[in-house]
Amino acid sequence: MFADAAGAATLGTKIALRGGYIHQTFQGGYTYSPLGCRVLRNIERIIREEINAIDGQEILMPVVSGADLWIQSGRYDTVDVLAKFKGRGGADYVLNPTHEEVVVDFIKSVLETYRQLPFAVYQIQTKFRDELRARAGLIRTREFIMKDAYSFHVSQQDLEKYYARALDAYYKIFKRCGLKKVVHVLASSGDMGGSIAHEFQLISEIGEDTVYICDCGFGANKDSAGRGGICPKCGAKMRKERGIEVGNIFQLGDKYSKSMGLTYAAPDGARKHPVMGCYGIGIGRTLAAILEESADDNGPVWNMETAPFAAHIVALADKDVRVNDMAEKIYADLQAMGIETILDNRDARAGEKFADADLIAAPIRLILSPKNLDAGVIEAKYRLNDRDASQMKSSFAIDNCGREVNNAIKLLKGH
Numbered sequence: 575m576f577a578d579a580a581g582a583a584t585l586g587t588k589i590a591l592r593g594g595y596i597h598q599t600f601q602g603g604y605t606y607s608p609l610g611c612r613v614l615r616n617i618e619r620i621i622r623e624e625i626n627a628i629d630g631q632e633i634l635m636p637v638v639s640g641a642d643l644w645i646q647s648g649r650y651d652t653v654d655v656l657a658k659f660k661g662r663g664g665a666d667y668v669l670n671p672t673h674e675e676v677v678v679d680f681i682k683s684v685l686e687t688y689r690q691l692p693f694a695v696y697q698i699q700t701k702f703r704d705e706l707r708a709r710a711g712l713i714r715t716r717e718f719i720m721k722d723a724y725s726f727h728v729s730q731q732d733l734e735k736y737y738a739r740a741l742d743a744y745y746k747i748f749k750r751c752g753l754k755k756v757v758h759v760l761a762s763s764g765d766m767g768g769s770i771a772h773e774f775q776l777i778s779e780i781g782e783d784t785v786y787i788c789d790c791g792f793g794a795n796k797d798s799a800g801r802g803g804i805c806p807k808c809g810a811k812m813r814k815e816r817g818i819e820v821g822n823i824f825q826l827g828d829k830y831s832k833s834m835g836l837t838y839a840a841p842d843g844a845r846k847h848p849v850m851g852c853y854g855i856g857i858g859r860t861l862a863a864i865l866e867e868s869a870d871d872n873g874p875v876w877n878m879e880t881a882p883f884a885a886h887i888v889a890l891a892d893k894d895v896r897v898n899d900m901a902e903k904i905y906a907d908l909q910a911m912g913i914e915t916i917l918d919n920r921d922a923r924a925g926e927k928f929a930d931a932d933l934i935a936a937p938i939r940l941i942l943s944p945k946n947l948d949a950g951v952i953e954a955k956y957r958l959n960d961r962d963a964s965q966m967k968s969s970f971a972i973d974n975c976g977r978e979v980n981n982a983i984k985l986l987k988g989h
């Protein structure tokens with residue numbers, strides 16, 4: 575546990591534990607603290623905005639479903655990570671590790687005619703995979719939160735158009751999360767069936783996947799790279815890298831709509847099976863990937879969109895009561911402006927406060943000391959993984975603090 579393939583603890587998981595973001599509840603299952611939960615919700619917000627922007631409609635499906643749906647699709651006995659259990663009345667249930675069966679069952683209740691197509695639905699929901707071994711801390715967990723989207727089309731051609739939009743949206747999502755080294759690689763579709771699939775991989779030494787990347791822009795995972803890692807696009811030798819899979823997209827074809835009897839009325843009245851795509855992003859996995867890529871020895875480095883707080887006020891009162899009074903006033907002002915702010919007015923040493931501020935890693939740190947107060951300023955320091963803040967102001971006039979912080983947030987947020 576908490577180890578990479580070589581058995582060493584990964585920096586990201588160590589930092590998440592040290593910073594109090596997570597607590598291991600069971601092998602492969604984590605409780606997210608208030609701090610960790612704030613980051614998760616921020617990642618979810620980014621995903622919602624970008625998936626809504628490609629016409630995704632949010633739904634919510636249950637974690638549990640009856641075994642019958644999985645028997646219908648033919649996957650009840652073939653997916654080894656499927657957790658099965660019996661109810662007291664003897665009924666067979668599963669904990670869904672993915673929701674193709676459940677979504678097709680839902681869409682059967684609403685889809686009637688070709689006029690409704692295309693459309694896409696998505697959810698942000700907990701899933702469970704009964705992995706024999708859970709590894710690498712937050713990277714491969716048994717229970718995890720995922721955004722999973724499903725699209726429905728009259729033709730393969732229409733699916734491919736939407737697939738391209740989803741691919742673009744994924745790059746926007748990972749960029750907004752502050753991830754820099756994400757690539758998409760051709761992947762075999764494994765359990766999902768269908769033909770074309772891609773994985774989004776964060777290139778990282780601690781990644782458990784092997785990917786092959788070509789200078790021409792083509793990439794493939796181990797199963798799809800072909801012999802000798804020769805690029806099928808340009809014939810050059812591809813680079814071997816390690817990656818953390820943060821998302822995947824699949825062209826499913828009519829595998830599920832056929833096996834589960836999902837049909838719509840075509841213009842000529844004939845019943846046809848819609849062509850489907852599915853699109854996943856691991857939320858906890860994305861948080862872990864941000865930590866692995868950006869954290870330093872002092873703590874995480876978030877960006878303005880993912881950080882648990884935008885601003886962190888460090889009050890170094892040193893028995894000067896004016897400092898805490900002013901810090902509380904600034905805190906109240908920032909809160910009133912809707913700026914997510916945390917105030918450290920504990921009676922603790924400066925070194926301890928700064929170490930904790932590094933672990934919380936608000937992008938804007940505001941330091942108030944008796945000396946600053948006498949000068950009428952609050953000192954500003956920045957910590958972000960996707961912006962150069964070296965030209966930002968190093969102090970704000972106390973009287974103008976709210977407006978200055980607001981401006982700084984706008985500058986540091988633009989995407």
Ligand SMILES: [Zn+2]
Nearest residue numbers: 788790805808
């Ligand atoms: Zn190539």
